[in-house]
Amino acid sequence: MSPLAGPDDDDSLALRLAAYEGRPAAVAARGPDVVNPAMIRHWCEVMGDTDPVHQGPGAVAPAAMLQVWIMRGGAPRRSGGTPERSAAYEELLALLDDAGCTAVVATDCEQEYLRPLWPGDVITYDAVIESVSPRKTTRLGTGHFVTTRTEIRAGGELAGVHRFRILKYAPARTGTQGPRPRPVINRDTAGFWEGVAARRLLFQRCTDCGTPRFPWVPGCADCGSERWTAVRASGAGTVYTYTVVHHPPVPGATMPHCAGVIELAEGVRMATEIRGVAPEGLRVGLPVTVEYADAGGGGDAGGTGGGQLIPVFRPAATRDEGP
Template identity: 60%
Template structure:
């Protein structure tokens, strides 16, 4: 990133006047410090420290911010000054935001039952900076977290964001490619068959059970030896979902993703093409096709049998 003489602009000087002003006053944690949240945190982080369990448990220090978060409904104590600061940035075109880093200082342990309160101040606003994302300003807030009837300081949380105007793209964005399948030693034979426009199903040579997707061993008898059977390509829609959101590059929602039951009895997930998403239904007869998406990628898809006829 870079700064420069242009950083001393009028907007930058106006933003600097907000340093030291409150961003939130007398905020209150939505819940007291409690064992269920501590347990969920420790399970998510894989932290098995016994200090976080039992009647004398303490909260992990790194949970400091968790006790102050407002959730989807947010907090009502945000100050007008902080809203003004963000509004000035939005008006200047700095409408995008990214969190860059945080720092925490721990003063004393929080324990179940502690009621958390906090105050937040706008600690600093940087000069104008240019990054790969765009040009904008780093805004740092400091939150002092307190607990108990005496509101003793438990810790401090500094949070830094970059509010910026996105950089203009210097060249047209390339058409995104479809995601590549993950090919490994257990399923490589399947993808080799797809390249040859053959849909291969594994068959256990011990008990003749068919299996899909490909696995290293039989899930019926545990045997490791297998051969393959080429699918006829006939099937029916066993179940399906319609994807509306979130959008993914190279996909154009809404579209149907179907669980197709092949005539051989196994099921596989794929797309139904050539049929509007709202016309796909359970029991729809389909037939296998192989569709090439680029020079490297061929995928097995299905088309309604009435479209094939």
């Protein structure tokens, strides 16, 4: 069944989903660790929490740590820790999968705090499927919001309630993502883009202290001078760092999209797109060279589309033309 099915099918699915409301998601589960000063200290250090009530061996756990005490960590199974999800919850997720809602994203959570947690408290909890929404359409796609309510106890006493909401959805058809955004050209960067239009890769060099810089800015960060000259780079460089973007789609780019920081032979670095290499072929230190692509032409390395040119890089071994 598709989440884009007709009204009758949609009503039938909604009734089947609603039947899971009130069914358990986890029963009589136990937190993997007792409340302890070490985890409280780690949390406070990361969050910058300096409240003295959360310091020392008798520290009160910060209220926002409520969910921490029931999290199982990265291991798929952990003896004495969080159990697998209940059969009812697994059935609900499978039903949504069968309806085409195969993607999932966490949307938000709500917490209620009923009593403090102290070191030595043994945490137990029960979780219930509180609600499954009717079909909703979002920018991510069409699907259903599933909310679970977890009651967290310390020594058998209710200490807090944690509501967690996810969206199970069928990803929206992306189709065309539109053209690549045009570069922002202003008085400070116009010289760089004029060079690109002439197939010249330019960076700035401070006239007073000689420090090279990129991107283009009005003044030198080293000495403060506003005097500079434009220098043509050779176009050769190496990959300094990189990332491979699989989602969301990048307008005007073929996915997966490879982006990186290139260290030019002259010492300056620039963020750019890396083409002509599969993601698994990318590596730090890979020799690359510049080429010029049409920003609106979807990859015309020759720049024959008549539009705005942008500098991109590809492995030096596949270089087609000079900068």
